[in-house]
Amino acid sequence: MNKLTAVAMVSAAVVLAACGKGEEAKPQEQAAAPAPVVATSIVVGLDDNFPPMGFRDEKNELVGFDIDMAREAAKRLGIEVEFKPIDWSAKEAELNSKRVDVLWNGLTITEERKKNIGFTDPYMENHQIIIVAAASPIQGKADLAGKTVGAQEGSSAVDAIKKEADVAAGFKELKTFGDNITALMDLGTGRLDAVVVDEVVGRYYVAKRADEFRVLEDHFGTEDYGVGVRKDDTELLTKINDALNGMKQDGSAGKIATQWFGADIIK
Structure with a gap:
């Protein structure tokens, strides 16, 4: 190997080493963020x-x-x-x-x-209406004193009744049910004196059995759905x-x- 060839080889090695160091020093590009999952x-x-x-x-x-x-x-x-x-x-x-x-x-x-x-x-706007038997003497909230009143457990009817603590305190019992239909069935059999229920539900049900039930003018407040x-x-x-x-x-x-x-x- 002559001197000129040796110098050329050393120079190439230096150039390659410099390139390698430059590549190592270059910051890595950040990975692209995953696309958000779209609900289907x-x-x-x-x-x-x-x-x-x-x-x-x-x-x-x-x-x-x-x-x-x-x-x-x-x-x-x-x-x-x-x-x-x-x-x-x-x-x-x-x-x-x-x-x-x-x-x-x-x-x-x-x-x-x-x-x-x-x-x-x-x-939608809704009321908590009071349903009684068609022949019931109950005409308003004041007449619920001493009476057994039904409502769906966990419903806004229960919340609305509790807001009128003075009225609720006069009940003989506030009885809760798993659903409104069961409460209305108990009203029909006389085990309840009244049911407090969402207006949209109550009027739908009463319309089918208008000879058995009626809706009082009094209600337990207005609410939004x-x-x-x-x-x-x-x-x-x-x-x-x-x-x-x-x-x-x-x-x-x-x-x-x-x-x-x-x-x-x-x-």
Whole structure:
């Protein structure tokens, strides 16, 4: 090997080493962040014995006003919807444990519930009405003193009654039931003197048995219905709100209401 060749080899080695060091010093590019997961379906928790909001028909299929509203909203969002009957008295636990994604079944918006649930804008106004037997002497809330009154356990009817503590204190008993239908059945058999229930449910039921029951003019307050989601699920909340607002504006929500209530009672 002559001197010129040796010098050339050393120079090449130095150049290669310098290149290697430069490459090692170059900061590595950060990996691209994974794309957000887009929800393709939602699970709606409901009480499947809550006509006309959500219940089973003679074919044991889930039907109702809120069922139709949820299906229409899901269609607009381009997602699938699954309906899951739950213990309504444990609805917040079902939602926050992620066994369901949405509570959509005549859910009353209250300040207490807002602590644990995110709500859409109201889509319907409701009252907690009092139903008695057609022949009952009861004419108003004052006449409930000494009487046995029924309501659904965990419902806003119970909350509304408790807000009027002076009236509730006069009851012989406030008896709670797993669902409104059972309470109304007990009213029909005389085991209860009155039932406090959501207006949409009560009037639907009374209309079918107008000769047996009547609705008092007195009630336990006015409230709004909304769709409930987990408080941290803000994206889903916004999407459902947008879908509901669109349904109100183009008349779709009113059409669904008219099919179930005979009138557009959308708020």
